[in-house]
Amino acid sequence: xxxxxxxxxxxxxxxxxxxxxxxxxxxxIPEWDSVGNLAIISTxxxxxxxxxxxxxxxxxxxxxxxxxxxNQLKHV
Amino acid sequence: MRLINSSxxxxxxxxxxxxxxxxxxxxxxxxxxxxxxxxxxYAQLVANIECAASYLQSMGLKHGDRIVxxxxxxxxxxxxxxxxxxxxxxxxxxxxxxxxxRLDYIMGVIQPAAVFGNHLKLEGxxxxxxxxxxxxxxxxxxxxxxxxxxxxxxDVMFTTGTTxxxxxxxxxxxxxAGSANNTNxxxxxxxxxxxxxxxxxxxxxxxxxxxxxxxxxxxxxLVGSFxxxxxxxxIIENEQVTGxxxxxxxxxxxxRLSGNxxxxxxxxxxxxxxxxxxxxxxxxxxxxxxxxxxxxCMHYGLTEASRAMFTEFHEAVGHLDAIGxxxxxxxxxxxxxxxxxxxxxxxxxxxxxxxxxxxxxxFLDEDNKDCFHDGWFRTGDWGHQDSDGLFYxxxxxxELINVGGEKxxxxxxxxxxxxxxxxxxxxxxxxxxxxxxxxxPKAFLVSGSGVAQVPxxxxxxxxxxxxxxxxxxxxxxxxxxxxxxxxxxxxxRLKLKK
Numbered sequence: 001x002x003x004x005x006x007x008x009x010x011x012x013x014x015x016x017x018x019x020x021x022x023x024x025x026x027x028x029i030p031e032w033d034s035v036g037n038l039a040i041i042s043t044x045x046x047x048x049x050x051x052x053x054x055x056x057x058x059x060x061x062x063x064x065x066x067x068x069x070x071n072q073l074k075h076v
Numbered sequence: 077m078r079l080i081n082s083s084x085x086x087x088x089x090x091x092x093x094x095x096x097x098x099x100x101x102x103x104x105x106x107x108x109x110x111x112x113x114x115x116x117x118y119a120q121l122v123a124n125i126e127c128a129a130s131y132l133q134s135m136g137l138k139h140g141d142r143i144v145x146x147x148x149x150x151x152x153x154x155x156x157x158x159x160x161x162x163x164x165x166x167x168x169x170x171x172x173x174x175x176x177x178r179l180d181y182i183m184g185v186i187q188p189a190a191v192f193g194n195h196l197k198l199e200g201x202x203x204x205x206x207x208x209x210x211x212x213x214x215x216x217x218x219x220x221x222x223x224x225x226x227x228x229x230x231d232v233m234f235t236t237g238t239t240x241x242x243x244x245x246x247x248x249x250x251x252x253a254g255s256a257n258n259t260n261x262x263x264x265x266x267x268x269x270x271x272x273x274x275x276x277x278x279x280x281x282x283x284x285x286x287x288x289x290x291x292x293x294x295x296x297x298l299v300g301s302f303x304x305x306x307x308x309x310x311i312i313e314n315e316q317v318t319g320x321x322x323x324x325x326x327x328x329x330x331x332r333l334s335g336n337x338x339x340x341x342x343x344x345x346x347x348x349x350x351x352x353x354x355x356x357x358x359x360x361x362x363x364x365x366x367x368x369x370x371x372x373c374m375h376y377g378l379t380e381a382s383r384a385m386f387t388e389f390h391e392a393v394g395h396l397d398a399i400g401x402x403x404x405x406x407x408x409x410x411x412x413x414x415x416x417x418x419x420x421x422x423x424x425x426x427x428x429x430x431x432x433x434x435x436x437x438x439f440l441d442e443d444n445k446d447c448f449h450d451g452w453f454r455t456g457d458w459g460h461q462d463s464d465g466l467f468y469x470x471x472x473x474x475e476l477i478n479v480g481g482e483k484x485x486x487x488x489x490x491x492x493x494x495x496x497x498x499x500x501x502x503x504x505x506x507x508x509x510x511x512x513x514x515x516x517p518k519a520f521l522v523s524g525s526g527v528a529q530v531p532x533x534x535x536x537x538x539x540x541x542x543x544x545x546x547x548x549x550x551x552x553x554x555x556x557x558x559x560x561x562x563x564x565x566x567x568x569r570l571k572l573k574k
Contacts (some may be wrong), residue, residue, distance in 0.1 A: 012546075014541055014546065025304055025307075026303035026304040027300040027301045027303035027304040027307060028300075030172060030173045030195065031173065032303055033301045033302075033303045034301065034302045034303045034325070034326060034329045035325075035480060035513070035546065035547055036303065036546065037303050037329075037333075038329065038332070038510070038512060039546065042510070054335070055335075057332065057333045057334075058305060058306065058333050058334045058335075058337065059306070061304050061305075061306050061307075
């Protein structure tokens, strides 16, 4: 799941996969702006068939936090 | 600390610099810039601008030369930007993520004497990293300052043109100072304000906020972007921020990701400036509810006529749908018909502007055609003025798509799609289905007869990803039999909107 989430983020932001490290956060690279952040959220929801709870969106600020949230929602 | 060199007082041509030097004299220890843990006082700011100017002159740069600066939320960018103004060098501020073909076009038109940026990639051109420049030199060679004028060009900003290629907007020192004075006068930004600047500096709005704050002698906190709202909110709290600017799409983003959390700062936020796109009445009312004592100021303007009009939401109850009135007594607006004659109150026409912040020309003479009429700048926006003098927008004559405040030319997208072998296509702006960006591009495609294999939408999207920034890639797609065109072959986009 971790690799899949990273691949989606890399694809949405149109950057190399090796740039998507666990500690990379929104705003760290020019590509991960607010529009990119929304695209990441909606693409993960669509491709992994899940829905992030609205109250959690505020905390999904890094690659790691997104992976943790996906794992939790998918009961991995 | 190094003392301010006497040459810094010769800034009659730049009211922006003159104000900053004035603050450095009267309040030398006041913090001007904050970036992370870095704090720069007004005295340090002026000394570092002078150091940067000396560095630019040591490179042989002189009055009238142009430099390309990659927009970065770092003090070094501010020093270089203002240093260029000091010695009469013209800034061309660009977004480091611009697609290569657009950057190449700008470079070809501008022919810069030097290029600066930490993340800018340019083939065949040396880019000097801003991080490599020492702005805290201990001694500065006496600057060679010529007699400069406020009518000299300070910045050339590239804006989306209706023809699909960017247009260079020539802003004089008087234009940028005029806009900042008009804006500060309306909003009321003061020396004790602290502003968080998360808007991009490659846009007129963001760069304008930088000048407004420093001219007011206030503190500017440089924030990378709005992407990480946790960081943005922490900065509001820790730096005791009293104001910020945003575009309507950012408000959608804040609402969607953080609900009403931002309202906890309502007591400390004295002003919010909004601009670059229209905002729904529902959002305006929500902001008024969450920020009952904040001046919520929305501007109407273009890079060519920055902050031409203003409205303050709490003062505009009953007229929240208006774009407001001219920003100051030094700005005038009128509505003209197709022949350039004034129309009656309530009648639609083209909104035209003149004033201290309105440009006199574009960089390329060919772009000036049809943009000015008897001293008025023709905005290309349609609207009317009511009998109380308030202005209202009703549409756009120019066919640009406004994606979250980013103006996108449909022609740019169409050319990129056509390069993939599609027989014909046309793009228009449609409401964002997610309700965040205002408008998003929609593409109408014609496969053409005799085409062996029609590409899929996914294939076209992948092709576009390497040519266009993500916000320019159409969100909606539709195959059609033909594109409506006039007898002269011009796409009738209004017909596609129906």
